[in-house]
Amino acid sequence: MKKFVLIAFFFLIFSSVLINYQGYQIKIPDIIPASTGHLATTIPKNYNDLLSLQKAFIRNARQLRPSVISINNLKELKRSPHSNLKPGENFLNRFKDFLDKTFRKHYQMESLGSGILLTNNGYILTNYHVVEETDKILVKLSDGEEYNAKIIGLDPKTDLAVLKIFSLTGFDPAPLGRSDDLKVGEWVMAIGNPYGLEGTVTVGVVSGIHRSDLGITTFENFIQTDASINPGNSGGPLINLDGQVVGINTAVAEIGAGVGFAIPIQMAVKIAEEIIEKGEVSRGWLGVGIQELTPELAESFQVAIDKGGVVVNSVETGAPADQGGLKRGDIIVSYAGEQVSDLKELQRMVAESNIGEEIPVQILRNGQAQQKKITIGKMIS
Incomplete structure (x- = not known):
């Protein structure tokens, strides 16, 4: 009986060692630098x-x-x-x-x-x-x-x-x-x-x-x-x-x-x-007060708002705009051949114009298209 127990004990120890030897161990994978090009399939x-x-x-x-x-x-x-x-x-x-x-x-x-x-x-x-x-x-x-x-x-x-x-x-x-x-x-x-x-x-x-x-x-x-x-x-x-x-x-x-x-x-x-x-910094100057062309203003002036434009609400006496023939109520739709879509854009266009340059300005007056030529003045910053 003792011999049987002893044999069984050694058999269990041998089986445990064999199981561990056959792969029940944690293996840390090798760290391969990305620059070597290995493991390319795992790198995006x-x-x-x-x-x-x-x-x-x-x-x-x-x-x-x-x-x-x-x-x-x-x-x-x-x-x-x-x-x-x-x-x-x-x-x-x-x-x-x-x-x-x-x-x-x-x-x-x-x-x-x-x-x-x-x-x-x-x-x-x-x-x-x-x-x-x-x-x-x-x-x-x-x-x-x-x-x-x-x-x-x-x-x-x-x-x-x-x-x-x-x-x-x-x-x-x-x-x-x-x-x-x-x-x-x-x-x-x-x-x-x-x-x-x-x-x-x-x-x-x-x-x-x-x-x-x-x-x-x-x-x-x-x-x-x-x-x-x-x-x-x-x-x-x-x-x-x-x-x-x-x-x-x-x-x-x-x-x-x-x-x-x-x-x-x-x-x-x-x-x-x-x-x-x-x-x-010297900038171009017209000498007009302007405002956006709203749907309400477009309806009162009987013009299509989809064409854009800016409304002249005042003209300074003796200013380039006054000398060029602009009047209160005119709608500026084009400046130097470029369509005017909003107030800020017109301000930028005028500011970037050369002093003394004659600029063609297209307007709508009483629903009729007219073209004026305005000599740009100087605004000093």
Whole structure:
């Protein structure tokens, strides 16, 4: 009996060992780098495309960083030069304190926003609202260098400003792209200093183009993006996947996250060049008051609203429109050969016209089509 029990005991131990040996063990699969090409059947076909996209983000963030600057306001702290002599304090220390408070200025630094280096000799492009209420502007580069900046010119109607810093060595200007070629759905990156966090990068797509009637500026033609734009991003670049600046980040909609706006770079550069060359922005001017053609107005004027147009509600005496024959109640349907669909579009067309240029303007007066020729005047920003 004992021999039988002993044999059974050894049989159980041998069976347990055999079972474990035959495969009841956890095997950790080998980790194979994706770059080797092994296990290709388990990797999505577009994985290499995603890696290329990631590399583009990293490359652009690194290459654009030296061209993106932080704009700060130095606010002078007012201190009273008078101080009472404390017990044990000698007259000499009191006199030194008096000189310090009287002749040495003290400043508090406040982060305002961002900007881009436009040229290698120190011209900077940013937003008007960033530098609108500043005492003294201090610009900080990505390498930590700081420069006092001078305002060269402002254009509140497009929310743009040009600053200038000076150095004997020169600067790294940002590469510029063509905002006119942007398509909805393109990848873009926003770089700036939100909440004072320098060099912050966010990524998104172009959500819309030619956005207007937003109430942000007088002349609007915004790029809409879902790349996060926060306070401090204003004035910084919106860039495409080629690492080129295609917009100047300007505003975020109050309606919620994911709706930001940027000024197209081609529009911004045109304004900046005029500020640098002339110190001001001159725009075309008609001298009329206008309003949208509503269904009610279209019915009263007995015109079809589907053709578009803008109603003239006032004409300034002696203005180009007055000299060209426009009258109150006229409906402007075409300007320089282009159909006028709304008020903002006409404002933009007139503003972009050359001063002194004779422009054909088609109107409806008492239901009859007429064409006037108006010599464009000058409106100074």
